[in-house]
Amino acid sequence: MAGSSRDTLLDDSSPVHRDRPLITLIIPVFNEEQSIPVFLDRTTAALEPLRGRFDVEYLFVNDGSRDATERTILASRKDRPEISLVNLSRNFGKEAALSAGLTHARGDAAIPIDVDLQDPPEVILQMVRKWQDGAKVVNARRARRDADTWAKRTSAGLFYRLFNVLADHPIPTGVGDFRLLDREVVDAICAMGERSRFNKAIFSWVGFETTEVEYDRPARAEGDSQWSYWKLWKLALDGIFASSTTPLRIWTYVGLSMAVASLFYSAFLFFRTLLLGVDTPGYASTAILILTFGGMNMFALGIIGEYVGRIYTEVRQRPLYIVRSYIQQKEN
Missing domain, CATH: 1.10.287 (Helix Hairpins)
Known part of the structure; x- marks a missing residue:
């Protein structure tokens, strides 16, 4: 169950009826001030073919950043009114930040995406086409991840294999949080009240009609990764123990x-x-x-x-x- 403060800030304009489907991009950020402008420029250009047929909401979830991340996002809102911002009271971790994004997403579909551009926004066009064809979940599978280190590729492969041996509901290999989730799927996920969360497993557990697209995972565009091997180890333990007995x-x-x-x-x-x-x-x-x-x-x-x-x-x-x-x- 997500917590919220009483100091919720809303724009003065009240919500209006939408004639076009709304797609919410959920973007958890932690100390990513350098990456945000580059991400917005490239994503806006990549989603230009959707203009006129879909509305897009950029929902940033500021996970207790200690740099100028919040100020950078607020400055970007002056030219991009489609930006929303959820500020968490401290750093709760990516799984919690992603859950906050799903709770606040208002779109007919939601797409978690990393701000470092290792999730290429151009792939979103393929996801939307699959969604229009009737899929409720569109997974983005990493066909190649040569930009990652050998240690990261090897440890990730071992984790997926071990998890799928132990878990009651396996997760697709090579698929991260980057995927499209229909509104019906988002509502089902938000109804789950567990606190020890491993979102990749939850996405698979809820079911629904699922398809996938493939992409090559590039290197980070800007900044440094906030994921240390110790954090990845703890995430792996959370994933296994939260998803299987x-x-x-x-x-x-x-x-x-x-x-x-x-x-x-x-x-x-x-x-x-x-x-x-x-x-x-x-x-x-x-x-x-x-x-x-x-x-x-x-x-x-x-x-x-x-x-x-x-x-x-x-x-x-x-x-x-x-x-x-x-x-x-x-x-x-």
């Missing part, structure tokens, strides 16, 4: 296997002692058994702790994010 189930089978093996080994020792007598006790074998089983127990407790921590988060029922202000796009 398979890690817990695995340890049920591991425990059962160990119990059966222990039973057979105990029987073996019992009958060998009856037949051959008692051997001299061995320190090494005893230490190995203690350390092995102790390590496995600690690992299992760590997995249980990950789930207990998320249960604690859900029980507290704190909002997923807090909105400091909301500036809505100016109606024509």
Whole structure:
């Protein structure tokens, strides 16, 4: 459930009836002042073929930026009245910022997109055509991502494979948050009240008619990525533990296997002692058994702790994010 402040800022102009479908671009930003002007110029040019047939809303979600991101967006609104801005009270993370964007999106379709232009806005035209043909979800699959480092490509591939082995509902490989979501899909996602969110898994879980387009992932246009490997690791853990109970189930089978093996080994020792007598006790074998089983127990407790921590988060029922202000796009 999303939180909001009482200090919501709206333009004086009241909403009017739209004759054209509205497409909302959801753009989470955190310390991206350099990227915003470049993003707006390229995206506006790329979406020019839609002019006259669709309206476009640029919904920026400022996730507690500490630079001039907010001022840059507000300055851009002077020439682009189609810009809306949601300011969060602090940095809540991209998953929360994206959820805030989905909650505030007013379009007939919503498209999460990164401001660094690694999600090429030209692909949006293909998405819209698929949407007009009847698709409710249009995924953008990365056919090539040569601009990313070898480590990032390899770790991403391993994560998708591991996640799809463990998850009850797999996610499409090579697809990030960049996709088109129909209004019906957005409403279904916003109705979900969970706080430990991994949006890629939620997008797949809700279902609906899905298709995809492919694109080559380019390098960042401006600025530096805010994603460290530690943040990506934590996101991967959140994705797995928030979307599947398979890690817990695995340890049920591991425990059962160990119990059966222990039973057979105990029987073996019992009958060998009856037949051959008692051997001299061995320190090494005893230490190995203690350390092995102790390590496995600690690992299992760590997995249980990950789930207990998320249960604690859900029980507290704190909002997923807090909105400091909301500036809505100016109606024509």
